[in-house]
Amino acid sequence: xxxxxxxxxxxxxxxxxxxxxxxxxxxxxxxxxxxxxxxxxxxxxxxxxxxxxxxxxxxxxxxxxxxxxxxxxxxxxxxxxxxxxxxxxxxxxxxxxxxxxxxxxxxxxxxxxxxxxxxxxxxxxxxxxx
Amino acid sequence: xxxxxxxxxxxxxxxxxxxxxxxxxxxxxxxxxxxxxxxxxxxxxxxxxxxxxxxxxxxxxxxxxxxxxxxxxxxxxxxxxxxxxxxxxxxxxxxxxxxxxxxxxxxxxxxxxxxxxxxxxxxxxxxxxxxxxxxxxxxxxxxxxxxxxxxxxxxxxxxxxxxxxxxxxxxxxxxxxxxxxxxxxxxxxxxxxxxxxxxxxxxxxxxxxxxxxxxxxxxxxxxxxxxxxxxxxxxxxxxxxxxxxxxxxxxxxxxxxxxxxxxxxxxxxxxxxxxxxxxxxxxxxxxxxxxxxxx
Numbered sequence: 001x002x003x004x005x006x007x008x009x010x011x012x013x014x015x016x017x018x019x020x021x022x023x024x025x026x027x028x029x030x031x032x033x034x035x036x037x038x039x040x041x042x043x044x045x046x047x048x049x050x051x052x053x054x055x056x057x058x059x060x061x062x063x064x065x066x067x068x069x070x071x072x073x074x075x076x077x078x079x080x081x082x083x084x085x086x087x088x089x090x091x092x093x094x095x096x097x098x099x100x101x102x103x104x105x106x107x108x109x110x111x112x113x114x115x116x117x118x119x120x121x122x123x124x125x126x127x128x129x130x
Numbered sequence: 131x132x133x134x135x136x137x138x139x140x141x142x143x144x145x146x147x148x149x150x151x152x153x154x155x156x157x158x159x160x161x162x163x164x165x166x167x168x169x170x171x172x173x174x175x176x177x178x179x180x181x182x183x184x185x186x187x188x189x190x191x192x193x194x195x196x197x198x199x200x201x202x203x204x205x206x207x208x209x210x211x212x213x214x215x216x217x218x219x220x221x222x223x224x225x226x227x228x229x230x231x232x233x234x235x236x237x238x239x240x241x242x243x244x245x246x247x248x249x250x251x252x253x254x255x256x257x258x259x260x261x262x263x264x265x266x267x268x269x270x271x272x273x274x275x276x277x278x279x280x281x282x283x284x285x286x287x288x289x290x291x292x293x294x295x296x297x298x299x300x301x302x303x304x305x306x307x308x309x310x311x312x313x314x315x316x317x318x319x320x321x322x323x324x325x326x327x328x329x330x331x332x333x334x335x336x337x338x339x340x341x342x343x344x345x346x347x348x349x350x351x352x353x354x355x356x357x358x359x360x361x362x363x364x365x366x367x368x369x370x371x372x373x374x375x376x377x378x379x380x381x382x383x384x385x386x387x388x389x390x391x392x393x394x395x396x397x398x399x400x401x402x403x404x405x406x407x408x409x410x411x412x413x414x415x416x417x418x419x420x421x422x423x424x425x
Contacts (some may be wrong), residue, residue: 010215034214055203057165057214058233062207084196089204096210 003129004045006030008038008064009082018051018053018082021118022113025125035059039067042074049129052108054083056088059083062093069105077130080110083122085113131304132160136237137266139167139226142195144241147202150272153239154209158310163212164204165233168195170226178203192217223259230266239269242409247345258405261389267304267418270408281383282375284414289316289371292346296420297388297404302349304418305386306356315353315360317346319370341365369403370410372389377413386416 005027007018016032022029030045032038036058036086042050054061061081068074081090098104108126112121114117133156138145143327146206151162173338175188216229230238240260257270271284288305292298319342346362349400353360363380366371387404408415 042140054207055200055213055215056228057216060207060212060214063212084200085204085207089207093207093210096208 001003001046002026002028002062003051004028004030005040005049005051005125005129006038006045008035008041008055008061009051011053011110012033015084017118017122021121025122027125028072033057033088035061035064036055038107039064041067042077043101047077049058049078049080049081049125053066054081054085062090065108066094066097066102066105070103079108080128081108082112082114082116084114086113095099108121118124131236132307134160134231135163135165135234135235136161136239137165137167137226137230137233137235139222139238139240141168141241142198145239145271147205149239149241150283152201152283153269153285155307156285157211159308163214163236164206164227165214165335166199166216166237167215167216167229168199168224169220169222170195171222172219176220182268188219190366192308199248199268213263215278217278222256223263226260227263229301230264235266237267237269238264238321239271240272242272255409257408261405263421265419267301267416269337270415270417272412272414279412281414283311284384285311286313286382286383287316287381288384288416289373289377289387289425290386291369291376291388291403291412292319292349293318293369293388295388295390296346297390297418299388300420301388301414301416302352306353306358309357312358315358316363316376316382317349317353317360318363318365318376319343319346319375320365320367320369323367324368324380335366370406373403374411374413382413384416385411385413386418389417389419 005022006021007029009086010033019029025054030041030047032041034057052061052065061083065079070079085093094105138150170188170191173186175181199215206213218225226238242257261268285308290301290305305315321338321342342364343362349359350362363376365376373385385407389404389405390402403418408417
């Protein structure tokens with residue numbers, strides 16, 4: 001059975017891009033358009049990998065990532081961040097949330113800054129999922 | 131009635147990041163989430179003879195907004211805040227209302243009207259339309275306007291205009307929840323001349339003033355109990371003019387008013403005091419609608 005990969009991004013063009021790359025490489029793509037529905041889908045579908053945007057309506061990737069990594073049942077779900085937000089900012093934001101009393105959480109497996117080439121994305125997915 | 135999440139509606143020319151930064155002291159109260167909204171109005175990308183739908187222009191406008199929002203969002207994320215964004219093509223007011231509902235926002239921040247003089251004449255301003263349709267408080271911020279006062283932190287010294295309407299009483303609760311942000315509140319009631327004409331003697335005018343003052347003092351006590359300094363003032367005359375005068379007298383940083391009925395067409399087209407102040411005053415203006423159940 002092919003591995004399930006959830007794409008969480010509010011931009012339909014980016015979702016289409018990622019979904020196409022996933023299909024072409026034999027994965028089963030799932031889609032969510034914001035952090036809130038993304039989290040719901042992660043709980044329901046238990047994907048093998050999440051490709052996550054950061055700046056989104058309703059719940060950002062910063063908070064979704066934090067929720068994932070602090071939930072016992074979900075913390076092993078692998079995450080690739082694919083965003084226009086710089087990696088440094090993402091890490092600083094996590095640090096700020098930890099300083100405000102949150103738990104310390106690990107860095108994401110891979111952090112890609114948009115835009116990426118299809119080959120680059122495919123290769124990174126392959127390296128994370130093995 | 132805390133402000134946890136605010137919707138920052140901008141076309142960039144009227145509200146920039148400095149305007150948003152001036153609102154960040156709301157974090158001392160409860161603010162933790164900012165949602166950016168940029169609406170690309172349909173006219174800008176609509177079909178043109180010989181050109182069709184201007185998809186390239188839409189992409190250009192979207193990306194320009196996206197790049198700006200990413201920059202702003204990075205600043206806020208690094209402070210540990212939660213940030214979201216909407217860049218949509220459509221009508222300004224319907225899209226803002228939609229985003230407000232989706233996000234369950236506590237405050238909408240918008241610049242002064244976006245429409246031209248002719249459009250104003252025919253369909254009213256965006257601000258008027260938004261005030262008419264929104265059930266969420268709206269801050270009309272005149273940050274970069276040349277005809278507005280310069281305010282560093284608008285919520286520090288608000289003037290709350292009280293007419294005892296459900297909206298104005300809700301405004302009291304809204305400001306009272308901003309304990310760590312508000313330093314001093316001026317509570318102002320304007321007794322309008324029309325009401326005073328029915329009374330002829332100085333004594334009866336003084337009686338009206340005293341009654342209003344006593345009621346305002348009760349509200350002052352509620353503010354003081356919440357740890358906010360509050361003073362009561364009664365003015366007589368035209369509501370809009372007197373509220374502006376009072377704002378100047380007490381160096382207010384913000385005028386707060388309750389909005390009136392959403393169902394009145396007369397109000398919608400002729401304009402009520404809150405709408406006139408929101409559109410014309412030099413002060414940032416916060417309009418608080420009544421709760422849905424009070425309408």
